[in-house]
Amino acid sequence: MTKSIWATILEKDEAKGKALFEAIHRYGLGVNGHFWVDDLDKMQWAGAFSEISKPETAAWVIRGAQASFADETKRYGLSMLAAMVQALKGHGFPILIIGDAGAVDPATLPTPLKGAVALADDASLMPKLVAKANTPVPAVATQYHLDIHPLPGLGQWFEVGPAKGHAWAGAIFGTEGAEVDAHGVGPRGTVPERAVLEYPMKGVKFSMGESAFDAWAVKNSLDEGNSYYLRVKGYPKAVAFGSLPEGDEAELYVVGLK
Incomplete structure (x- = not known):
């Protein structure tokens, strides 16, 4: 080849x-x-x-x-x-x-x-x-899973979840300069047609540094076999996501997109 x-x-x-x-x-x-x-x-x-x-x-x-x-x-x-x-x-x-x-x-x-x-x-x-x-692709470990699903007529969907070998106790996903209008949890790799959401939350607001995020969240447990899916309207400057925080402390991953 x-x-x-x-x-x-x-x-x-x-x-x-x-x-x-x-x-x-x-x-x-x-x-x-x-x-x-x-x-x-x-x-x-x-x-x-x-x-x-x-x-x-x-x-x-x-x-x-x-x-x-x-x-x-x-x-x-x-x-x-x-x-x-x-x-x-x-x-x-x-x-x-x-x-x-x-x-x-x-x-x-x-x-x-x-x-x-x-x-x-x-x-x-x-x-x-x-x-x-001609160099073999090196394995680069990541702390999270992120994928994008562009679906004509259904919008742009972000897929996030824990890295291999890790788990999240719930999930939160926020956008800077855009908004989420649908979400679901399902097997990794495919936007689910239907989903059972545990304690879904909308309109969560938080800041990280000088950036303000509008977020949705769920309490579904996630592992490397499933993901949190979110449809985003608009084109966010950045997204922030991770395991649903307990209390005021949060360790979220910020991915700049612009």
């Missing part, structure tokens, strides 16, 4: 895309890709998932101008797609970022992209890309 690269070009620039594809081909890798479509309402960010998820896709390359990596709608879409990819292929799956006219610092990007590797557009680019594509 020939290993392949999926390339996302953040601006519709035929010359830029052609140059990248030809360079990857010369180094013996398969390559496919797309120009980014910036349409959050239609969840166009999910369009590339079926290709990136293929077994032969060994790395995801994102190339664009500095302004594109700073654009909040692009950052949100890339974050959502990255979360889907990481839920399937693991957080060690290589996401490689090429910034035009200067390197992009992954530390400035939203949470799902902070582990990306920045590559300079110079003579070392292709050898480094090939090396990443």
